[in-house]
Amino acid sequence: MQLSGRLSVALLLVAAAVAFPQAGRPERFPTFPEFKCNSGMAYCNRAIEAGIHTEKLYGRGAAFVDLDGDGWDDLFLANTDDGWDPKNRGVSMFYINQRNGKFTPKTAMDMGIDSRDLVATWSGSFADYDNDGDPDLLLANGGYTGKSNVALYENRIKDGAGFVSATTRSGIGALNSLPSTWWGSSWADYDRDGWLDVVVTRTVGTVAVFHNNGNGTFTQLSSLLGVNIVMRDGKNPVWIDYNMDGYPDLYLAGMRDHAFYRNVEGKRFVNVTDEIFPTPLPLLEGWRFAIEPIVFAAMVSDFNQDGLDDLYLGRWSLQAVLLINNGKGGFTRHTTDWGLITSLEDRPETGAPFENAMGLTVGDLFDDGFPDVVLGTGNPQRAAPDIVFCNKRGETFERRERGAPREDVGHVHVDRLESGAIKSRAHLDRQNPKATPTRPPLDPLTVDPT
Ligand SMILES: [Ca+2]
Ligand SMILES: [Ca+2]
């Protein structure tokens, strides 16, 4: 199926794990599986053996991508160099797949990225914007850690030149005259002209929709296209052709605001948020998030394999919601009725009613054709087990947790796109709360990243 190849690979690191058939690893199975949905496969942590545990990271986004076209996926890990705790400062890294289960670490500067484009990097997304067959890189910098920039790099690895900055000559840098708090990006050919376009969100501020002009340059068209939302705590964008007209529509996740835009033949976008969300997402009486959507991360996939893309909404301290496409321009909502239980009722020590989906990714982890869900949970002050929701034939989900949960915090920020030219992008954070024991509690709604 569409997701199985790339996203399965992406998920290896999301769970910091590698899948082995049971027969091949009898000595460690079944005592050591981190996640298991069936008797035939499990995901186990192999990050150390793979050589990925070599650098100190205050990690943000991650992406699996075959940088050099050798057929083996490499890894990019974004890092904030101005994390809350200076001890955690680090640099964004690439890990080059050695085709033997191991990766060679290279700093982003080693790969040609200018250090000035690595300030507070929260995510990197790869896409072949110039249609020359190799994945290029867009960095969204800022997030919650400070104002920064967006940067576009052309892949010239085959020429031995690494990544070469295209930020200025492409026009992507047009919005960099004022630093901003960029969060996430997602690529799709929204006007179906054969060239991948990209949307970039800010934590605070407007959204940028860059139209690919097909000559190496982009034009920022969000206002002209009608994508006018001003985010107060914006999160990742995802493309989803919910009405199956061939034009990818746009969902913008956010804590205090979110928006769903219908793409009108690539010419303009109409805000249909009230149609898609005729009533508020489920809230919790007495809990402090009274009216806002509180969507921290969103992912698109066809969860019930009926040919219509669906939308999973991971939320902060609120019940996750799965929107199943009804084929009539709308969605039906599912939560615990489909086994998507994110309640923390049995863990009052967390102080939260529901697990935080600080990030998520989706893919067919267990080769049954139905996409599963991985949640990066906890928060910067609270370690918590990552969660897998095993998709049971598109009818229900079963919850799984890592076996040894209290070691670290995983945040996964993910998006993928429908265009065949782009593969998948996963954004993974892993933080060690032991290194930051004194940081005050973070409530995203009170963080002022400006
Ligand atoms: Ca390229
Ligand atoms: Ca296009």
Ligand SMILES: [Ca+2]
């Ligand atoms: Ca559409």
Ligand SMILES: [Ca+2]
């Ligand atoms: Ca579906």
